[in-house]
Amino acid sequence: xxxxxxxxxxxxxxxxxxxxxxxxxxxxxxxxxxxxxxxxxxxxxxxxxxxxxxxxxxxxxxxxxxxxxxxxxxxxxxxxxxxxxxxxxxxxxxxxxxxxxxxxxxxxxxxxxxxxxxxxxxxxxxxxxxxxxxxxxxxxxxxxxxxxxxxxxxxxxxxxxxxxxxxxxxxxxxxxxxxxxxxxxxxxxxxxxxxxxxxxxxxxxxxxxxxxxxxxxxxxxxxxxxxxxxxxxxxxxxxxxxxxxxxxxxxxxxxxxxxxxxxxxxxxxxxxxxxxxxxxxxxxxxxxxxxxxxxxxxxxxxxxxxxxxxxxxxxxxxxxxxxxxxxxxxxxxxxxxxxxxxxxxxxxxxxxxxxxxxxxxxxxxxxxxxxxxxxxxxxxxxxxxxxxxxxxxxxxxxxxxxxxxxxxxxxxxxxxxxxxxxxxxxxxxxxxxxxxx
Ligand code: AMP
Ligand code: GLY
Numbered sequence: 001x002x003x004x005x006x007x008x009x010x011x012x013x014x015x016x017x018x019x020x021x022x023x024x025x026x027x028x029x030x031x032x033x034x035x036x037x038x039x040x041x042x043x044x045x046x047x048x049x050x051x052x053x054x055x056x057x058x059x060x061x062x063x064x065x066x067x068x069x070x071x072x073x074x075x076x077x078x079x080x081x082x083x084x085x086x087x088x089x090x091x092x093x094x095x096x097x098x099x100x101x102x103x104x105x106x107x108x109x110x111x112x113x114x115x116x117x118x119x120x121x122x123x124x125x126x127x128x129x130x131x132x133x134x135x136x137x138x139x140x141x142x143x144x145x146x147x148x149x150x151x152x153x154x155x156x157x158x159x160x161x162x163x164x165x166x167x168x169x170x171x172x173x174x175x176x177x178x179x180x181x182x183x184x185x186x187x188x189x190x191x192x193x194x195x196x197x198x199x200x201x202x203x204x205x206x207x208x209x210x211x212x213x214x215x216x217x218x219x220x221x222x223x224x225x226x227x228x229x230x231x232x233x234x235x236x237x238x239x240x241x242x243x244x245x246x247x248x249x250x251x252x253x254x255x256x257x258x259x260x261x262x263x264x265x266x267x268x269x270x271x272x273x274x275x276x277x278x279x280x281x282x283x284x285x286x287x288x289x290x291x292x293x294x295x296x297x298x299x300x301x302x303x304x305x306x307x308x309x310x311x312x313x314x315x316x317x318x319x320x321x322x323x324x325x326x327x328x329x330x331x332x333x334x335x336x337x338x339x340x341x342x343x344x345x346x347x348x349x350x351x352x353x354x355x356x357x358x359x360x361x362x363x364x365x366x367x368x369x370x371x372x373x374x375x376x377x378x379x380x381x382x383x384x385x386x387x388x389x390x391x392x393x394x395x396x397x398x399x400x401x402x403x404x405x406x407x408x409x410x411x412x413x414x415x416x417x418x419x420x421x422x423x424x425x426x427x428x429x430x431x432x433x434x435x436x437x
Contacts, residue, residue, distance in 0.1 A: 003029035005065055006310070008044070009051050009081075010072025011037045013337070013370035013388040014295035018070055019044050020366065021302040025310035032064060038379045039369025051076055054084040061090055068093065068314055071271075074292050078104035078152065082271070091317035092270070095291050099267040102289040106157075106188050107150045109289050116261030119253055120286045121146070121190045129175035132187060136167040144189040149174050151183030156229070160192065195280040196241040196424070197287065199297045200250060203312055206262050206269040208321040209255050210312070212301035213328055214242035216425065217294060221344060223420045230344045231385060234421030236334040236396060237300040241279055241425070249284050250277065270316050299368050299388040300333035332396040334403040334422050335388045340371070341414030343384035351381045351413040358409040364392040364399075365406035381412055397426055404435045 006028055008019050016039045022028055023043050031044035034051055050056050061069060069085060071077055071094035080097035094100075101108040113120040124144065126132035135141040147170045149157030157180050159170040167189065174184030202211040215237035221227035242250075254275055262269050274290035274297075293301075302309065306327040315324045340347035349371075356379065359367050368390060371383015387410065391402030400422050407417060419436050423429075 001026060003027060004067035004310075004314075005030045005032070007031075007057075007061060007064075007066045007069045008033045008036075008040075008072060009057075009069065009076060011035050011040075012072065012295050013368045013385065014293050014298040015072040016040050016368040016370070017298045017302045017388075017390075018072060018293070020368070021305065021309045022070070022313070025308045027308065028310050030064070032060075032066070034060075037369045037382075038372040038374040039367070041374055051081070052079070054079075054081055057081065058085060058088055058090070061085065067091060068310070068317055070094070070313060072292060074100065074103050074152065074290065077271075077291055091314065093313045093316050094271040095269045096267070099262070099269045100291045103291040104152055105150050106148050106288070107186060110188060112261055112265070113286055116257045116264065117253070118257045118261070118286055119283060121193050123188050123190045125150075125186065125188050126175075127186045129171055132171045132175065132189065133168050136164050136171065136189060141189065143191050145192040146190040147171065147174070148188040148190065149180045149184040150186040150188065151180070153180040153183045156180070157183055158229075193278050193280045193285055195278045198239055198242050198246075198277045198279060199235070199294050200242070200275040200277060201293055201297055201301055202255075202273050202275070203316050203321060203326070204259075204269055204271070204273050205316050205319045205321040206259070206267070207319070209259060209273070210321060210324065210326045211255075213238035213304050214247075215239060215294070215297045215300050216241065216422075217297055218418060218421055221339070221416075221418075223418050228344055230339070232294065232296045233337045233339065233418045234335055234388075235294075235296045235300050236332065236399065236422040236425065237297070237304060238332065239425055246279055246284055250275070254284065254286060270319060295370075295385075296335045296337055296388045299335040299390050303333050303366065303390060303392055304329045304331060331392055331394055332399040333390055333392050334396065334399040335368070335390040336403045336407050336417050336421055337370075337385050338387040338389065338407065338410060338412075338415050338417045339385050340381055340383070341416045343416070347384060348414065349380070349382050353379050353381060353386070353410065353412040355410040356387075359389060359406040362402070362406055362409070364402045366390045366392075367406060367410070386412065386415070396422060397428070397431060400426065400431065401435075
């Protein structure tokens, strides 16, 4: 059997999960991670590549006979790394720069949705703060209580407000004080919607879309969705909020129109598409597209894939996804993020982490590293989100309990985690009393 070398770009929990899943393939020889983290170091070779230097990445690929490059985060995609590597005849998982605008520019994404009939919240775009404020204060504008910076703002460029005053204040921050730099020069105002949020991540080569199990993220830092937004504090899959009726609606209104839109606009899309959805009373609406896997959603969806994920990724890159048999397990998965106390605000780093091996030894538990670093005598914290502990089980309840069993084995100073991941889906408070005890 021919075995291939793989390069994975990124260093978060998502990339550790990608590395872990790809490493299970009998078709994979060496895996290199740039820059990687202490967890990836245990199953792959870390390389200190400057991922912003496309020529350097290209040279590494040539020198190490890399068959496939998987780009984890959005920034290099928006910068055109996939285009550059493809122009050198390399196989890449990740859309080209033009298609990456679906995440890189929220205005581009909304215009794409409007043009191709993908259901989303009504919106207005502005590049003049005075006009934006005038609209926010108008009778019509009173419903438009969501303000979004157009560009990438590390997940912080969205304000969901209760009053037009908050929106006006946000417009001043983004457009006049430029707290997000050029990302806030243009903004969107959107009607505020309500309903459960669902993350549908899928493989696509622009012709075929193969979804992973639908998952749900928990974005706020504290239990009961209190506190500021984070990158994500935990997730589970599959989510019962994605029932058959919603699935059919998404396939028809979102996925089909998305594929038709790519074709009509001539966008080359070979990578992951993440549909951020809200199930409203008026039907499913797309909140956002991401052009990469979610973090921590990846840590629950990849363990639920039965098929060889490397083969599926290779087919994505080669544009022959329709040939792929993509089987999913019938099980459930839940992941709990252990964060540094203080995150998403200021926090201290460098605390030793104990119990990692004991957690990993548990049946149906996998510990994915995010902000971790190896030092001489162990592994220490080195970021806001430190670990994601995934539990698997035949039912969601078993997966949740297993994940928290894993969490209890691990310790580091100032560790913080939510004790209510998947609680809405399980609707069984007794389980969480045990977890809190
Ligand atoms: P986005 O980055 O566009 O997904 O926005 C971040 C978060 O803001 C989403 O996950 C939602 O919780 C919330 N949000 C975004 N748009 C809306 C909307 N139109 N109505 C209500 N909440 C929203
Ligand atoms: N967990 C949300 C995201 O990756 O964007």
